[in-house]
Amino acid sequence: MKAVVLVSGGMDSCVTAAIARKEHEAEELHFLHVNYGQRTEKRELKAFHDIADFYGVPAERRLVCSIAHLSQIGGSSLTDPSIPVSEADLDNPGIPTSYVPFRNAHFLSIAVSWAEVCGAKRIYIGAVYEDSSGYPDCRPEYYAAFNELIRLGTACGDIRVETPIIGLTKAQIVQRGLELGAPFHLTWSCYRNEEVACGTCDSCALRLRGFEVAGVPDPLPYVVRPHYG
Amino acid sequence: MKAVVLVSGGMDSCVTAAIARKEHEAEELHFLHVNYGQRTEKRELKAFHDIADFYGVPAERRLVCSIAHLSQIGGSSLTDPSIPVSEADLDNPGIPTSYVPFRNAHFLSIAVSWAEVCGAKRIYIGAVYEDSSGYPDCRPEYYAAFNELIRLGTACGDIRVETPIIGLTKAQIVQRGLELGAPFHLTWSCYRNEEVACGTCDSCALRLRGFEVAGVPDPLPYVVRPHYG
Numbered sequence: 001m002k003a004v005v006l007v008s009g010g011m012d013s014c015v016t017a018a019i020a021r022k023e024h025e026a027e028e029l030h031f032l033h034v035n036y037g038q039r040t041e042k043r044e045l046k047a048f049h050d051i052a053d054f055y056g057v058p059a060e061r062r063l064v065c066s067i068a069h070l071s072q073i074g075g076s077s078l079t080d081p082s083i084p085v086s087e088a089d090l091d092n093p094g095i096p097t098s099y100v101p102f103r104n105a106h107f108l109s110i111a112v113s114w115a116e117v118c119g120a121k122r123i124y125i126g127a128v129y130e131d132s133s134g135y136p137d138c139r140p141e142y143y144a145a146f147n148e149l150i151r152l153g154t155a156c157g158d159i160r161v162e163t164p165i166i167g168l169t170k171a172q173i174v175q176r177g178l179e180l181g182a183p184f185h186l187t188w189s190c191y192r193n194e195e196v197a198c199g200t201c202d203s204c205a206l207r208l209r210g211f212e213v214a215g216v217p218d219p220l221p222y223v224v225r226p227h228y229g
Numbered sequence: 230m231k232a233v234v235l236v237s238g239g240m241d242s243c244v245t246a247a248i249a250r251k252e253h254e255a256e257e258l259h260f261l262h263v264n265y266g267q268r269t270e271k272r273e274l275k276a277f278h279d280i281a282d283f284y285g286v287p288a289e290r291r292l293v294c295s296i297a298h299l300s301q302i303g304g305s306s307l308t309d310p311s312i313p314v315s316e317a318d319l320d321n322p323g324i325p326t327s328y329v330p331f332r333n334a335h336f337l338s339i340a341v342s343w344a345e346v347c348g349a350k351r352i353y354i355g356a357v358y359e360d361s362s363g364y365p366d367c368r369p370e371y372y373a374a375f376n377e378l379i380r381l382g383t384a385c386g387d388i389r390v391e392t393p394i395i396g397l398t399k400a401q402i403v404q405r406g407l408e409l410g411a412p413f414h415l416t417w418s419c420y421r422n423e424e425v426a427c428g429t430c431d432s433c434a435l436r437l438r439g440f441e442v443a444g445v446p447d448p449l450p451y452v453v454r455p456h457y458g
Contacts, residue, residue: 063298063301065298068294069294069296069342101345103342105378106338106339110302112330113298113329114302116331117304117330139382142382146378148377153368154331155324155330
């Protein structure tokens with residue numbers, strides 16, 4: 001069964017790709033990457049291609065889309081240069097400035113359109129809810145609603161979104177990735193920098209805490225490595 | 230209350246804009262147009278701006294997005310030049326070649342992101358189900374599911390999609406537009422041509438039948454005007 005995997009290039013999507021690879025044959029994998037005007041777009045795209053190379057996904061099964069509208073619309077520190085990327089505050093349950101309004105619906109819509117045309121019946125997305133930044137479009141209920149939308153809004157009706165790591169902590173994601181041989185060294189998570197990860201944005205903080213709790217070193221270079229554990 | 234109106238430039242979105250104008254103040258209206266690589270993109274964009282001018286929507290409340298991925302993905306006669314636009318067959322209940330896989334989810338996602346940033350609480354879309362081409366993403370249940378998705382997937386949770394003409398026939402849409410003074414002469418519906426409407430594609434056929442049944446002349450020029458009534 002063919003599958004479309006959303007691969008941003010971060011650790012979550014990398015482990016999700018590893019899980020998709022375990023559940024599907026290599027030749028069934030289709031990798032999708034979306035540039036949406038985020039600050040670290042170039043570095044993430046490199047990570048996408050490196051991970052696709054690692055899993056042997058050829059060019060004709062990679063789709064790279066560039067959408068300008070999320071940065072046209074703004075409202076997030078990831079897409080609007082006038083809003084600074086805030087320092088991580090893992091104890092604060094609010095929605096951080098990095099929230100891109102309704103972002104995942106754009107990604108999933110592209111994935112569903114592609115799946116309908118290429119005949120894929122599964123879409124994998126590395127959404128994480130338990131140990132995350134609190135984005136509303138990472139909740140399990142959101143994906144249940146999206147699956148209902150697909151059932152009603154496609155010609156075939158039987159495509160399903162899978163969120164295999166949604167209930168895992170970052171430490172569990174690191175562990176799962178290690179078990180499956182996921183190429184963490186090829187990934188990129190930092191919201192702020194493209195060469196050496198900052199270590200203090202939300203995404204770096206969650207990642208570093210995950211590796212720390214899992215008790216393994218993160219292979220990426222960091223400007224600073226605070227302890228978040 | 231601010232509202233985002235999806236304005237493709239066709240008669241359905243024009244009447245929907247007229248309804249939105251009736252329900253909101255002129256200065257609350259935000260008009261959104263999406264170019265997605267469809268054949269008649271240029272002509273539709275002109276119709277969008279003409280209708281926006283008609284309703285006094287200034288540049289800062291118009292958003293025009295161009296998305297390349299629907300034509301990258303293909304699968305529709307509207308976005309893939311190798312698939313011909315089929316002749317209308319209004320008695321055949323199948324999904325025509327003009328179906329663009331999961332298209333409306335892309336449009337609505339952009340509308341929701343914009344609404345979240347500009348503070349709009351209503352999104353108007355001119356989806357028509359009863360008297361339509363049978364696209365799955367025009368069903369009322371699809372919009373109910375989308376509203377659930379918005380409730381779960383946005384920070385604010387209280388944006389709602391309105392489909393004021395979904396249950397109307399094309400003739401009723403023409404009537405409603407006439408009552409509200411909708412500028413039909415500024416619209417464009419043909420899937421095939423950009424100067425003189427073909428008169429025989431699905432979209433022309435549905436439109437011509439609507440005007441015919443309503444008993445009023447369609448102000449647009451047509452290559453041929455078959456009777457579909």
